[in-house]
Amino acid sequence: MLILGIETSCDETAVAVVENGKKIVSSLISSQIALHRVYQGIVPEIAARKHLEKINPLIDLVLKNAKINFSGLDGVAVTAGPGLIGSLLTGVMAAKSISYSFHLPLIGVNHLEGHLLANFLLEKKPAFPFLGLIISGGHTQLVYLPGLGKYRILGETRDDAVGEALDKTAKFLNLGYPGGPIIEKLAKKGNPQAITFPRPRLPGSWDFSFSGLKTALINFSTGRSTFKTTVPREKITPADIVASFQQAVVEVVTEKTLKAAKHLGVKNIVIGGGVSANGFLRREFARLAEKDKMKIFFPPLELCTDNAAMIACAGYYKLKKSKKLPAIKIDPNLPLQDWK
Numbered sequence: 001m002l003i004l005g006i007e008t009s010c011d012e013t014a015v016a017v018v019e020n021g022k023k024i025v026s027s028l029i030s031s032q033i034a035l036h037r038v039y040q041g042i043v044p045e046i047a048a049r050k051h052l053e054k055i056n057p058l059i060d061l062v063l064k065n066a067k068i069n070f071s072g073l074d075g076v077a078v079t080a081g082p083g084l085i086g087s088l089l090t091g092v093m094a095a096k097s098i099s100y101s102f103h104l105p106l107i108g109v110n111h112l113e114g115h116l117l118a119n120f121l122l123e124k125k126p127a128f129p130f131l132g133l134i135i136s137g138g139h140t141q142l143v144y145l146p147g148l149g150k151y152r153i154l155g156e157t158r159d160d161a162v163g164e165a166l167d168k169t170a171k172f173l174n175l176g177y178p179g180g181p182i183i184e185k186l187a188k189k190g191n192p193q194a195i196t197f198p199r200p201r202l203p204g205s206w207d208f209s210f211s212g213l214k215t216a217l218i219n220f221s222t223g224r225s226t227f228k229t230t231v232p233r234e235k236i237t238p239a240d241i242v243a244s245f246q247q248a249v250v251e252v253v254t255e256k257t258l259k260a261a262k263h264l265g266v267k268n269i270v271i272g273g274g275v276s277a278n279g280f281l282r283r284e285f286a287r288l289a290e291k292d293k294m295k296i297f298f299p300p301l302e303l304c305t306d307n308a309a310m311i312a313c314a315g316y317y318k319l320k321k322s323k324k325l326p327a328i329k330i331d332p333n334l335p336l337q338d339w340k
C-alpha cells in the first residue's frame, strides 16, 4: 500500500510516499527557516504563502522520485491540525484535490500522532501499550496509548512548549532561530551545573510549565534575580547559562516522563517532536531508562522535526484500522482523538 503524505502545519512544506507504513520511498522537505529567521519566529501569513508556492512542485518531485503517478497511490494522508490555519489549509486543499481527482481515500492525521508514529518507521517498532511524550515547538504532552489510535492525555504544558521555551530563550539571548539546536550546540561548551535554575516539577500533576524557567533565565541574565552558582557570577559565560537552562529542562522532562511510565506500569516510552532531536535529552533518557529497565524509542534524527513520512505512516495505520474515515475538519487546536 502506497500512501502519499502531506504536511504543512507550520513552516515546513513536506511531502512523502511511504510503503506499508514502513518503507520511505521518497520524502522531501522544503524548509522555510531561512525566511522566518530574520523575524526570529514564524510569521503565519508568510508561511501560508510559501506553502502555496511549494506544494505542487514538491508533490510532483516526490512522485517522480518514487517513480509512480497519482493513480499508483492507495491513499492521501494530510495533517488536519493542530497548526497554523493558513498553512494547514494549503496542505488539506492539495490532498482533497488529489483524493477527489483520483478517487483515493483521504485520511486526516493529527500532527501529534504523526510525531509519535514516526517511531513506527523504525526497524523495530514499539509495542503497545506505551507512554508517548510529544516535545515540539508547539506542544508538550504526555499521553498514554493503550493501543493503536487510542489516546489518554495525562498532562501537557500549562504555558510554553519545551521547544517554544528554547526558541524564546535563544531569541532573548540573540542566538538565532530556531533556538533548540543552537542552544544544544552552545551548551556543549558550557557547564550545566554553573547555575541552579528552578526545576518546575508541578508535584501531583502530569502537567509541565516552562515559562517561569524562561523568565528565570531572563532575570538572571539581566541581573534582576540571582540563583545559586558554582562559578563566580562574573566568570559565567552564555554557554554556561544555556547549558544550565538545558539541564533544568531535560531534568524536569525526563523525571516526569519516567515517573508517569512507572505510575502506568508501562515499559515502553515513545518520544517524538522536534525537541527529541536533542542529543543531551536523548542521552539522559537512555541513561535513566536503563536504570529503570525501560525501553525508550526515538525517531531517527531526520524524522524528529516536521516531515511528511510520519504523516503517511500514521495515515497508513489509520486507513487500515478505521471502519469509516471521518471527513476532515481543519482545526488549529485539533486535540488527539481516538480513531473511529
Ligand code: KG4
Binding pocket: 010, 135, 136, 137, 138, 139, 162, 163, 164, 166, 167, 178, 179, 180, 181, 184, 273, 274, 275, 276, 277, 278, 279, 304, 305, 306
Ligand atoms: O516538531 P517541530 O519540527 O515543529 C513543531 O511541531 O513545533 O519542532 C520544532 C521545535 C523548535 O522549537 C526547535 O527549536 C526544536 O524543535 N528543536 C530542537 C532541536 N532541533 C529542533 N530542540 C532542541 N534540540 C534540538 N536539537
Ligand code: ZN
Binding pocket: 111, 115, 136, 137, 273, 274, 305, 306
Ligand atoms: Zn511538529
